[in-house]
Amino acid sequence: MINPAQQATLALLSCETLETLGQAFCECIQQWAPEAYLLNGVIPVSGQELTCYINGRDSAALKLRFDDFSHPFSQVMRTGKASIWSTLNYGVRIEHQAFRQLVQSMGKECGLFVQPLFDAEQHLYGLFAIFDSTAMLNALQQTEHPFIYLLQVYQAQIKHLKKEADMMAKNHVRNRDNDVLALSRNDATAVLPRVLVGNSSYICQLRKKIQVAITHDIPVAIEGESGSGKSEIAQLIHTYSQTPGSLVTVDCNSLDLQQQGGHLFGHTNVAESALMQANKGTLLLENIDKLASCWYGKLQHALDCGEIMPCQNLEQGSSRFRLLVTSCQPLSTIASSIPTFLPVYQRINHYPLKLQPLRYWREDLVVLSQHLLRKLCLQHQKPSFVISDELQLQLHSYHFPGNVSELKRLLELLLLESSRAGNSEGHVENNAALMELLALNFSIGSVTEPDYTQSGSLKEVVSVFEKAVINHRLLRQCFNKERVAMSLAISRRSLDMKCKKLGLAR
Known part of the structure; x- marks a missing residue:
């Protein structure tokens, strides 16, 4: 029973x-x-x-x-x-x-x-x-x-x-995404105008270059400022290049020296390495400018011979993969200043793609904003709305140091705030709260330099500057405390305690 x-x-x-x-x-x-x-x-x-x-x-x-x-x-x-x-x-x-x-x-x-x-x-x-x-x-x-x-x-x-x-x-999101709906994998010519929107000469030229990168199985180096869309471009190239294998991504900036070697080549088991997992597929090395120089030789050997040597050299493996790399720094500058990087640079820079900051192609800002809003509305299952002329002017007046990623973050914040404010008409032109939100984001600049001549103890002066730094990071990261704590190299608990002590709880 x-x-x-x-x-x-x-x-x-x-x-x-x-x-x-x-x-x-x-x-x-x-x-x-x-x-x-x-x-x-x-x-x-x-x-x-x-x-x-x-x-x-x-x-x-x-x-x-x-x-x-x-x-x-x-x-x-x-x-x-x-x-x-x-x-x-x-x-x-x-x-x-x-x-x-x-x-x-x-x-x-x-x-x-x-x-x-x-x-x-x-x-x-x-x-x-x-x-x-x-x-x-x-x-x-x-x-x-x-x-x-x-x-x-x-x-x-x-x-x-x-x-x-x-x-x-x-x-569900993938099926509803208009970027890939009813489009075949190899129809990149039809896909690119829908994914990479804009009519500026820069965007048109970039689409042509991406088309070349898709149709030729060669290493591609993508350079650009943070938030300019390097990873998205790399994923687009892999998706429509008819590569049979999967896309394996390794972010060199998020790993220390030993972790870089372990992820790329494997500590003792070569089968666990990213290079082996990318066999017959694509390896995306994000922020290759942060790759430790001690791994240049192993990466060069893998690119030349297809042989993978794990960190402890116990056994070797073979893998054939396509390499895509991204960097916030000009790779040519790194190659000229670090001689050991030059052989790697010569092997990864077959077809360079240089992404311009968003502030250099403002003529596409409205089209790009509406495109991102449509995707965000689908993602969050919110009714669509359009940006008013007044908000468009504010967008054009902002320099977007975070580029497309910052624009997307701001639009997502606008969308969520609009929904919370009960905006049922789908427009934001008369929403004073959103205007205030935009003004707040646009007012975020660099951290104000402290006044070293002010009176008070050293602890008080440092506390004022610490509050300014944390407040600046919170605004930049849209109060995502996990990201703020990571950027400050402190624990989330420490950040919570500092916010409470400094009166920064939202």
């Missing part, structure tokens, strides 16, 4: 969507804790807040921002570790008004257990919370209690269903 724990496990394994999984899990828990108050917290696509559902149902009980530290869930979201509070009623400081009202509405003394939930890539998906008496929470935490096993099944199912949902979402 099947016991309740086995029935609960079968119920979870039979769920086909994340929504029904959350509801089924809550129903299973209620058979052991009938008076418990259960919350399922889910992080939406925007990733800016945590939406909590009562007992896994459709009604949202709470919406909690990631940068809000006034509620107990913030500790779990920051640390990624389960936490338990024996009581929320005596001496526990809850500054979040909605969270405090939720606890008070339960009408009884209760504790709290919170379990973070992760997807298959170990990204935070959400959390599960139980509000109940201390005795019940302690009973559920006993190793022999079925709750512990069922929680593991629930987490495994989340990873499985989230992975399937992500794959379906990607396929």
